[in-house]
Amino acid sequence: MKFRISRSALTDAVSQVSKAVSNKTTVPILTGIKATVDENGLWLTGSNSDLTIQVCIPTRQDDKELVKMETMGSVVLPGRIFSDIVRKLPGDEVEWVVDDRWKTVLRSEQAQFELKGLDPEEYPRLPQFQEDQMFSLPSDLLKSMIRQTGFAVSTSEARGVLTGVLWRMEEGRLTFVATDSHRLSRRQADVEAPEGLTVENMVVPGKSQSELGKILADRTGWVDVILSENQMMVRADNLLFFSRLLDGPYPDTNRVIPQGGKTEVRVSTKEILQSVDRAALISRDGRDNVIKWTVKKEGVVQVHSAAQDVGSVLEEVSAQVDGEEMSLSFNAQYMLDALRAVDSDEIQILLTGAMTPFLIQPADREDALHLIVPIRTR
Template sequence: MIEISQRLLCKALHLLSGAVSAKNVIPILTGMKLHADHTGLTLTAGHTGMLLQYKFPADDDQVTVRQPGSIVIPARYLTDIIRHLPAGTVSITSSEDYNVIISAGNAVYRLCGMSVDEYPSIAGSEHSDILHCPNLALKKMIKQVSFAVSTSEARPVLTGVSCRIEEEQVRLVASDGVRLASRIMPLQKKSGSTFPAVIIPGKHLTDFSKMLHDEQASTAISLGRNTILFQTNSISMQSSLLEGSYPSTDKLAPEAFTTEMTVNTFDLLHALERVSLLAGDNKAVKLSIESDQTMELTSRTAAIGEVTESIAIEALVGEKLAISFNGKYMLDIVGVMDCGKVHIRLTGRRNPIIVQPADSSGSLYIVTPMLTRE
């Protein structure tokens, strides 16, 4: 039996509910596991390949464990019930025959629970702490690469994010075969530790980053056998790793460029948003360098119309040219940059477009151009 604040429990269930699939082929995973003991209350939810856990410590004065025990409760009903209960204290009691009673105020619910015997658990003993990342930096890093993962299962490794430790820094890389996002962040590794290159499912990383509300804290990252574990404050996520080798990306960027320019990030972002409105189904946007001070973005849709917008160039080196690209892909890149200026580097209209924040050499974005008749 436990007693807990409705507000706190509702917050935890909101964070965990996204990990539960109502149509899971494994019936036990449609439920959420509650485990209460002398250390506090732990909620676990997940699906094949990923588990999320939220811990209420015993010293929390809004959580009281009256009697230890474990039970699995249908997640959808548990979440809906707790959300609609009145503010105050919620009591949850389970019996040996897996019946669950949830009460608060004048409301009493009786649910059929499930045994925890077949519910998977986070294998903490198999993991060893390898490194720590500040939450704010980790959240930003994941956001700046995860948008580029592939949504196609044709090449499963591209649905993940490559993670490599290089000397005293971590590199995350994501690519769908048309665009690439790479980000480097300095680290302090634990003495004598090793961290082999791994591929983490992109969706799992994105889901975890959305839970990093305490940006002043840090996340401990550790490896197990075919799994990776992220732990911060009350939240833990264990994710399976993708099998296979991530394609080499070290030589995708040209060593020399024929055109290099610098533009205002926000001017470029908003111009891309406006021009993309008429980019059509193929999202094609044409970039033309008109002079040393101006470039134009153009898009058109047959039988609808066209749009052209000029953007000031703050610095230009090299030849003038025109090149086309997927406007949505470029919007995704520019949209995650938190700097005032952006460098765009070109080597002809058929070679990759290189985009980098002007104030960071640790970020690299590549977009494959679109070949048009113009």
């Protein structure tokens, strides 16, 4: 195995696959990054067994030669140190030579590193996919769906399937649902899918979804999502992202979403967010991190919180109020998460009672909603 490669292309690719590499793992070879060079370019793979990221550096890109292959081959290098070395190498081009015992020499200008590599045959194989269960959507849309739901998953491993996000697909409409049973976030969008494709119960681990969001961060263009029984694959340009799926049926959440309310409030997203953010400074020192809203007919939402040993906060945000006056208390962090996920300038709040779940939605669209269960207070 011998080739030369553009250092900047290598740095980018290594930093991407490193996102999947964990320093602590029960499978030692997974602390490594697998590298395979052939006539198409260099393939790098990182994995923590839950998720796997593979990136290809093509031989040529935009008329620039990125990889100059002399002899093909494959090796696994220790992930952390390899990625640090690549980042700090001098020069524009790295020479990479591996002998038949996987001893690897990386040479760039005056610097020469020798690393002990591992047998690539011991690295786990990538899952195989049939491409019959596949749909496509713009990367930006997928990222916004991830950002607007991921925070609502349960962080307790004991909650099993609730630590994941439900991805459902029906009649070309993709729905993401996440809930920890105290709050729920849902986002929908029309995507490009073959007619008749229905996906009922695909649950993506919250951590995988969040890594997917990060690795897509700078990417535009379309991505493909491809499914098998217990794995998913996301394909974007020269990137493959694999994640295992969570077992077990995801609960039916449609029935918990109220269809109408006693009180409807419209308010500036920014004003109510800043106000809740300030009130949270007091509530976080209290027992349950509770903030109270009092919606008043004259067109204000009073935001209030008190913590026994610290003090209290009170402010008013002007709003458009239709329906009954109402007071309700909620977890400050849940509200901040929901409000920060809203892209629109105005939100609509739909209240059904002091003790029943209420909805936060962007005022100008129906494809996103956040449900929060109020907290009973004295």
